[in-house]
Amino acid sequence: SAGALSGTLYRDPDSNVVKWVAANGGDSRAAVIRTNIASQPQARWFANFNISTAQQEAAAYVGAANAAGQVPVMSVYQITNRDCGGASAGGAPDLNQYRTWVSNFARGLGNRLVVIVLETDSIALLTCLDQQALAARNAALTYATQTFKAANPNAKVYLDGGHSTWNSASEQANRLRAAGVQYADGFYTNVSNYNPTGNEANYGRQIISALNGAGVTGKRQLIDTSRNGGAAGDWCGDDNTDRRIGRYPTLNTGDSNIDGYLWIKPPGEADG
Template structure:
């Protein structure tokens, strides 16, 4: 979803105190595929989009070594469907089709409405309608497709937590537009459950967020959602939600939590495709919390935040890491056998982008010549004011298979790695050590492994002069 380092405020604040008892008390209720409600106001199971990017990738790559785990821990799970096109006719048709399929299956669809003007404050997920008049028409087109049965609608991620690009009049106008959207959707389908944006527990304070929600008509909705596209623990989010409800003073309001990538919690302050994260508990209405209607997967696991790849692009390596480190159990592969639709899904998911929109770097790539058995290619993918992302590709040019690799090099300047994916990177001064991610540690002769990282820099951003793999100099 959205973002730029006003994310420094929203993602990098101290989290609300954890409620370990919540996690322990509901562990037995976190069932893959959704369970019957034991708390909250929703009963039933959630619908799985048969045209998700992960299912399309699985259908196209059945022999991939990562496919089975991705299928069993991600592909089988119900995930939200994003509606982002500003075209009203297409929106009504798409919503009708999705809701109709869920109704036919006797399940609950989860829809994300994401078309408000100036969404993402013009960041990586910019787009949607061009003004609030168009948005009002779009909302009515969206609502027209919802039918009459239970549907969960998550209205405009980051529209309330992220408002730094709006002046006071813009903030008020957005609040009024969201309040209108709540009313329109509830009138079109009184059975719809509509939730507004609450950011997450390490962003705005509960009191601040409560005020924003009230201004956006939350009292006329079913409540709010949190943690979309972030990694905060479920316990932190439940605590945060309770504080918001208390600040609003409306016990009838409930919360929905995105657990799609919070199985290992956050990686410090990293928000853009951080390493070592895992999927959280499976989508379910059985939350064990009276104030929490559901745990859902909103940010689609495996779709990049904007660092490992373009925002919303499915990256198998990211999906595999999330599955490998996740907390949901594997489920029978037969439940993931649906054939994807032939019509691509137009549902880009938000990403957490660097504070300055990255533009393609003009810094030349550095391809280290092969040494005694190895080759390393170092490429700066994007570079902005004081940061960059890079991809490093290792090639086994030796006479035998490599079982586990460690790459070492030294930066030529003041570069500092803040986040890596597909490998584990540590840094001491200018010296960097990178170890394989486990699944990509075996390299046959001629085989390659690639990883990426995000880093800051000052001065020049020259490529490292030399590399070693398992102690062997590659340049």
């Protein structure tokens, strides 16, 4: 597979698209959605902050994937000041509560391979943070990475790499190092955009090169291909009806720098 991961990605029978197809069998679009989208594995987003249910939520999803003999992809989206208070605002009220949530969630991760996409936009989007808040966020991301990997030695954790038309590769690499990428397995890109896979792979190679130059070696990339199959329209096409799905999800990438092409942001769902 060239990348560091192998296995079949988990197809969640309770995903929104599977539920939609089941409830709308008479819709003229149902057949193509069933065949081309509902058939594919997607990430499960853990975005509703609840300390008391965190362990149970993780254990239920991981347990279902383990029972199917498949690899779950879990998008953790709970960081304080999420989206800098924008359209996707929410998450933990403060970083102490965030750490508690992380610790509880970690107890539900089991001991088999799980892929954790940690806190979309948390490193690429920092405009709302002063230096003290930035240092606290970086410490929280490092804590989450180390806590997840300590709880499950087979957990693979990836930090926010933004995308190829956002920050420069050198800047993003510096931010990743500050956030503890040395303790993670790598970084992910394109969750917040629809850039072509080739552009993202090139951007990833530049980040990896910058990390290597700073002594942080062995890191790999995940690329979100859920919505980057091309489309007309402006960037605001999170809700653009002409967006197209990209490469199907797989851990068999054929590229030693890339651990997976994943559908992290579910195609067809509004963003923010």
